[in-house]
Amino acid sequence: MSIAEAVGAWFLQNRRDLPWRREGFGAWGILVSEIMLQQTPVVRVIPRLEQWLERWPTPADLAASPPGDAVRAWERLGYPRRALNLHAAATVIAERHGNVVPSDVGDLLTLPGIGDYTARAVASFAYGMRHPVVDTNVRRVLARAVAGRGEAGPPSTRRDLAAMEAVLPIDPAAAQLTNAAVMELGAVVCTARAPRCDACPLVDSCAWRAAGYPPYEGPKAAAQKRFEGSDRQVRGLIMAELRGSDIPVTALEIEQLWPDAAQRDRALAGLIADGLVVAGDDGFELP
DNA sequence: GACCCGTGGAT
DNA sequence: TATCCAAGGGT
Structure with missing residues (x-):
């Protein structure tokens, strides 16, 4: 067979x-x-x-x-x-x-x-x-x-x-x-x-x-790279914040999500480049 | 081909 | 606790 x-x-x-x-x-x-x-x-x-x-x-x-x-x-x-x-x-x-x-x-x-x-x-x-x-x-x-x-x-x-x-x-x-x-x-x-x-x-x-x-x-x-402390984790935190909000999320609110500013900025910029986040006058939101 | 991209359960 | 793994795709 x-x-x-x-x-x-x-x-x-x-x-x-x-x-x-x-x-x-x-x-x-x-x-x-x-x-x-x-x-x-x-x-x-x-x-x-x-x-x-x-x-x-x-x-x-x-x-x-x-x-x-x-x-x-x-x-x-x-x-x-x-x-x-x-x-x-x-x-x-x-x-x-x-x-x-x-x-x-x-x-x-x-x-x-x-x-x-x-x-x-x-x-x-x-x-x-x-x-x-x-x-x-x-x-x-x-x-x-x-x-x-x-x-x-x-x-x-x-x-x-x-x-x-x-x-x-x-x-x-x-x-x-x-x-x-x-x-x-x-x-x-x-x-x-x-x-x-x-x-x-x-x-x-x-x-x-x-x-x-x-x-x-x-x-x-x-x-597979370690997830804890990775850019993936930071992106995930930002996306979870945006999904949970009906109004734009402020830069200050995003700052609270992760202490490392350089990594945080890199993650956010990556999300914007990917089209998953849109930067507006009042903050950041989903497209 | 190497590397990046989320999340959570199993071992 | 750390690692592995999960009907992959894009760059």
Whole structure:
């Protein structure tokens, strides 16, 4: 049995009941979910997604609101530029695509905040187009089951897409199922820390297992920088202050948020440059 | 390719 | 407590 067949059969029996997998969940909802899921766990996305789609059922609805409303509704999902990008993407979809999320990967890739993963995820999951979908879960599953390595190592779009393509069935519907199934396997069984090989449909064919689980030795991804004391933390504090205020936040109020003036000014300038903060006569506010 | 960008739970 | 990790993308 092929990897696609084994993982697909497992998926049909074990998949989680997630909102974006519901029958009739539209392309817009899938696009919003994919943006929210970028580097953000499923459990934190679900409630925010449902509120978002209730308020903005189509791209044009979102485009009709100020971008700051999107940033505010994003709340604490993190990486608020995703909210800004999603608003910008919705505007393009409303104005140039007839308020319909594109199904073409090339079109999707031109939208802000949509990269190699998200473009193919939308094309595959929302429209059934046959494309390899590669996220961190897929990379890990293929590294182990196929390449026999414990970790995927640094990403390479070309190599990663080719690796998944080699596993993908020809039939588009089967390919869509395989994409979802391999992702799901990586998310709940072939996990980064403690893989549950006893529950894995690939246990008998896994190259990493067959090799005796050799430790990973290749190049390691750069370690994530410390968050405490970082510019990220300062940006987060400023954004939280702006989200929580209906009126412009004064320079004095921002000064109270962080003692280091140089770092504070750098963070604020960065937020303004990113379009997440607008400087006005009365202070600083969301766009 | 390296680095930056939030937030919070698990280990 | 410190580090890891989470359906990535932009520069």
